Amino acid sequence: MAREIRFNAFDMNTVGHIQQGLWAHPRDQSHRYAELHYWTDYARKLEAGLFDGIFLADVVGVNDVYGGSADAAIRGAVQLPVNDPMMIVPAMAAVTQHLAFGITVNLTYEPPFLFARRMSTLDHLTGGRIGWNIVTGYLDSAAKAIGLDGIAAHDDRYDLADEYMEIMYRLWEGSWEDDAVLFDRANRIYADAAKVHKIHHEGKQYRLDAMHLCAPSPQRTPVLYQAGSSTRGRQFAATHAECVFVNGQKVEGVKAIVDDIRSRAVTYGRNEDDLQVFVGATIVTGRTEKEAREKFEDYRAFASSEGALVHAAASLGIDFSKYDLDEPVETGKSSAIVSNVEAMTRTAGPQWTKRKLLEQMVLGSRQAPMVGSAEQIADNLAAWMDEAGVDGFNLSRTVVPECFDDIIELVIPILQERGLYKTAYSDGTLREKLFGTPRLADRHVAAKYRTAR
Numbered sequence: 001m002a003r004e005i006r007f008n009a010f011d012m013n014t015v016g017h018i019q020q021g022l023w024a025h026p027r028d029q030s031h032r033y034a035e036l037h038y039w040t041d042y043a044r045k046l047e048a049g050l051f052d053g054i055f056l057a058d059v060v061g062v063n064d065v066y067g068g069s070a071d072a073a074i075r076g077a078v079q080l081p082v083n084d085p086m087m088i089v090p091a092m093a094a095v096t097q098h099l100a101f102g103i104t105v106n107l108t109y110e111p112p113f114l115f116a117r118r119m120s121t122l123d124h125l126t127g128g129r130i131g132w133n134i135v136t137g138y139l140d141s142a143a144k145a146i147g148l149d150g151i152a153a154h155d156d157r158y159d160l161a162d163e164y165m166e167i168m169y170r171l172w173e174g175s176w177e178d179d180a181v182l183f184d185r186a187n188r189i190y191a192d193a194a195k196v197h198k199i200h201h202e203g204k205q206y207r208l209d210a211m212h213l214c215a216p217s218p219q220r221t222p223v224l225y226q227a228g229s230s231t232r233g234r235q236f237a238a239t240h241a242e243c244v245f246v247n248g249q250k251v252e253g254v255k256a257i258v259d260d261i262r263s264r265a266v267t268y269g270r271n272e273d274d275l276q277v278f279v280g281a282t283i284v285t286g287r288t289e290k291e292a293r294e295k296f297e298d299y300r301a302f303a304s305s306e307g308a309l310v311h312a313a314a315s316l317g318i319d320f321s322k323y324d325l326d327e328p329v330e331t332g333k334s335s336a337i338v339s340n341v342e343a344m345t346r347t348a349g350p351q352w353t354k355r356k357l358l359e360q361m362v363l364g365s366r367q368a369p370m371v372g373s374a375e376q377i378a379d380n381l382a383a384w385m386d387e388a389g390v391d392g393f394n395l396s397r398t399v400v401p402e403c404f405d406d407i408i409e410l411v412i413p414i415l416q417e418r419g420l421y422k423t424a425y426s427d428g429t430l431r432e433k434l435f436g437t438p439r440l441a442d443r444h445v446a447a448k449y450r451t452a453r
Helices: 036-048 071-076 085-094 112-125 140-145 154-174 231-240 251-267 289-300 305-316 338-348 354-360 374-388 402-417 430-435 445-449
Strands: 006-012 053-057 100-106 130-135 181-184 189-191 199-202 207-210 223-226 243-246 276-281 283-286 370-373 392-396
Touching: 006 276, 006 402, 036 053, 036 085, 036 402, 053 085, 053 130, 071 305, 085 100, 085 112, 100 112, 100 223, 112 130, 112 154, 112 207, 154 199, 154 231, 154 445, 223 231, 223 430, 231 251, 243 251, 251 276, 251 374, 276 374, 283 289, 283 374, 283 402, 289 370, 305 354, 370 374, 374 402, 392 402
Parallel strands: 006 053, 006 392, 053 100, 100 130, 130 223, 223 243, 243 276, 276 392, 283 370
Antiparallel strands: 181 189, 199 207
16 A cells, blocks of 8 residues: 655745745745744645645754855845744644644754743644754854854764753653643642652753653654754664654665665664655646746746855855855865765765756755646655655745645645545644654653653
8 A cells, every 4th residue: 555645844934945036936925924824824724735744944043154144145035034933833733733833943052941841832732733853053153143152063963962852851751750630629739749750960961950840741752853864863863753854865865865764763673664754845836747847937037046055055064155166166074964965965976066056056945846747746756755765745835825835736636546645634643643652652762761750
């Protein structure tokens, strides 16, 4: 039996997310990002279209590597201005019943005790529809904003993240026992104090001596997303992640990453199907291939090469303003997103030039779009599922809302006819929808902290 494809809308609480420059298209509505009704209408649309969720990216710094300043990012709205993604989730949850919310939060700059409370609160308010995309950051500007000289080395950030996750698991899984809340009005006992425990932690990076402030939420631990595909990132994903986000590139490259992460997970005592993999995709479609190509050319006219280079410079750790079009680009050892550098090398070859990079940035990002009729797109998505072993797609916005209207109205019905997409939501929390259980599996590393004190 064919597996059903899962879709997340991939967006950010900002004007310009991944496809730089398309905010200038006359039909694009992303400039309304600061309006609450924009997000509630968006959520209703996605749920009516049976999307699994909305995946909200985030950064807490500015893209200032290109040219050594943020000027180009400011001019081109390259993920600036950017608002907090957590703040819009309760409003979207209030107008939906099933749509899930994956939120990117940088653990490097979040005190674990307070962050644990905020996520538990969101899990309560959404009825268990919350997920956390675990990131450690890659922008020096973010580190400097909180008083540091710059970001730590790439692998060191993952070491910090491992310790952070231990604290999270202790708070979410080990502080309140399942039956701690009594709500006994007659005896005026709300919770059994003997079943609420302080968490004691003294590690290399963090110290904690406190009980979790929230009673157990529907999922306790939110569904755990992770997007690192570097060697160290794969180790982290195999240990902690339930959903892995892989950047789109060649099918064989994605398959190698997927197979490796699943294999690593098995060595850690997990099952291969304890992880679901979402690949990033940009889709431009229409009723016919001709219609799709015309739409693509329309969009392409608004794509910003400078904006694309600004974003690429920050995420790759390379100032492209220093290079001529055909001058070899020195990648060196980056502390930015190492998996992006590796993916770029696989795509462009060991010797990059700025021209090669720009040739890929046809819609203002490094992600080559899928362009074709709805039938062709359905074929392509199904092939990715079969050949790369992925479970779904994070669909990057182009011109909103029409890019998602096209998926809902044209592509999903074809996938449903083929038995590749759901025709109704199943009940339950996000984790129940994905894995059939509201709690993390006993095989997960977090399980050992359920009785920790």
